[in-house]
Amino acid sequence: MPLPRNRHRIDRIAAFLLFAAIALPAAAGPLLFDKSEFAARRQKLMEKAPDGVVVLLGSLPPTGYSEYFQNNDFMYFSGAEVPNAAMIIDGRAKTTTLFFTISESAARNDGISLDLVRNAKDTTGIDRVSPFDQFTPALSRLAESEAVIYTSFKPEELSREVSSEKFRILQNSTTYNLWDGRLTRELQFVKNLRERFPQATIKDASPLIWELRAIKSPAEIELLRRVGRLGVEAHKAMMKATRVGGAEYEMSAAFEYACKKAGARDLAYNVIISSDENHPYLHYYKHDRILAAGDFIVVDAGPNLDYYCVDISASYPADGKFTPRQREIYEAALAVEESCRAVYRPGITMDGIREEATALLRKKGFDLNKDLFKIRAMQPGISHNVGMAVHDVSPGRTTVLKPGMVFACDIYAVFANEKLGVRVEDTVVITETGCENLTSGLPRTVAEIEAFMKK
Numbered sequence: 001m002p003l004p005r006n007r008h009r010i011d012r013i014a015a016f017l018l019f020a021a022i023a024l025p026a027a028a029g030p031l032l033f034d035k036s037e038f039a040a041r042r043q044k045l046m047e048k049a050p051d052g053v054v055v056l057l058g059s060l061p062p063t064g065y066s067e068y069f070q071n072n073d074f075m076y077f078s079g080a081e082v083p084n085a086a087m088i089i090d091g092r093a094k095t096t097t098l099f100f101t102i103s104e105s106a107a108r109n110d111g112i113s114l115d116l117v118r119n120a121k122d123t124t125g126i127d128r129v130s131p132f133d134q135f136t137p138a139l140s141r142l143a144e145s146e147a148v149i150y151t152s153f154k155p156e157e158l159s160r161e162v163s164s165e166k167f168r169i170l171q172n173s174t175t176y177n178l179w180d181g182r183l184t185r186e187l188q189f190v191k192n193l194r195e196r197f198p199q200a201t202i203k204d205a206s207p208l209i210w211e212l213r214a215i216k217s218p219a220e221i222e223l224l225r226r227v228g229r230l231g232v233e234a235h236k237a238m239m240k241a242t243r244v245g246g247a248e249y250e251m252s253a254a255f256e257y258a259c260k261k262a263g264a265r266d267l268a269y270n271v272i273i274s275s276d277e278n279h280p281y282l283h284y285y286k287h288d289r290i291l292a293a294g295d296f297i298v299v300d301a302g303p304n305l306d307y308y309c310v311d312i313s314a315s316y317p318a319d320g321k322f323t324p325r326q327r328e329i330y331e332a333a334l335a336v337e338e339s340c341r342a343v344y345r346p347g348i349t350m351d352g353i354r355e356e357a358t359a360l361l362r363k364k365g366f367d368l369n370k371d372l373f374k375i376r377a378m379q380p381g382i383s384h385n386v387g388m389a390v391h392d393v394s395p396g397r398t399t400v401l402k403p404g405m406v407f408a409c410d411i412y413a414v415f416a417n418e419k420l421g422v423r424v425e426d427t428v429v430i431t432e433t434g435c436e437n438l439t440s441g442l443p444r445t446v447a448e449i450e451a452f453m454k455k
Helices: 007-022 035-048 072-078 104-109 114-118 120-124 132-144 163-175 185-196 206-213 218-240 248-261 324-343 350-363 446-454
Strands: 052-057 086-090 095-099 128-130 148-151 202-204 272-275 296-301 303-305 312-317 406-415 420-430 435-437
Touching: 035 072, 035 086, 035 120, 035 206, 052 072, 052 132, 052 185, 072 086, 072 206, 086 132, 095 132, 104 114, 114 120, 120 128, 128 132, 132 148, 148 185, 185 202, 218 248, 218 296, 218 303, 218 312, 218 420, 218 446, 248 272, 248 296, 296 420, 312 324, 312 446, 324 350, 324 406, 324 420, 324 446
Parallel strands: 052 148, 095 128, 148 202
Antiparallel strands: 052 086, 086 095, 272 296, 296 312, 312 420, 406 420, 420 435
């Protein structure tokens, strides 16, 4: 059947409507979720600290010409995107106090909600709101009352950051540097608390917070679905920008443009593109190659929409046609990933995932004695948590899957001598009966990829 003359216009309109639907705000008003969602989170944290208070520090204003983001922990419990803030969540009195001071003109300049500035109590649902100069007196009273003071010992997460990784980097580059020696901001705060209030007991709140953040609520999962749809469409835009003779930076630009056009303020992490000699470097983001015929590409990219991320990786040939070797390694990685997602469910252990997924691979006819399947990253299992950070916080090693867990199913292998690599990665959530792929919709089979890129 011949296509109508205005078919391309129809396609453009359909694409616009899809991105517009993805970009709809998560909730009306200045908060990402209804204020009852944040109240429930604070209540759960109070239950974990019945003998004291949890003190959270908000992020500082940016020191350069970059956009302001609240840190993830503070945002998780307050929804308040305002700099130089602090919060005391009292597990004994079951109340929360938010401290901040900012002028309306300063808030407006940084795009901070004027509703939050003018009427923070009603806007956030937080019990008490005080000027920031009342924060120190409040801490003094708490120390005198012998309340245990919980605060995070781990670094704050800002956009494109991961707390545990940031901690290691700061420790090695700053704290252990003989010509520096500074503590992280959080550990300096702990040091100050202990020096000023020697009678107080100071404990790390990070495990309490991370345990809550590891299990996503229905509202968070719905937002992650939107982030996943956006990420998939942006990956398709990147695939369309892929061509022999084209630059990797063109691919990266296509992905970022698609994300921001759909309403994402930032990316979850730097767009990773590995090809040719760069395959061994799994986080390579220099985008400094011109694609050649025969190149096989691994792309790893995700958006950050309303403080939530997804993690997606795809692999495909630059010229749109798989060689026999490329097909072999790709179909093996895809089969492992699909087998994992087929067995994910509440109650299954890591050993159970490995056993059941391996049985599925054998049933599909794969020879697991091949060297390809001996690579550690080609073994069935799970990868890292995903949520407000792409490598989201976790209270410890996951042993049993639970509903609400969101993580990456990440299967990859590198063949440096062949200048080849492969990676298939989706973000999934554990449901009551199994799992849901939050990043479904990409061309994934060899036939789908070749057909898509042929267009």
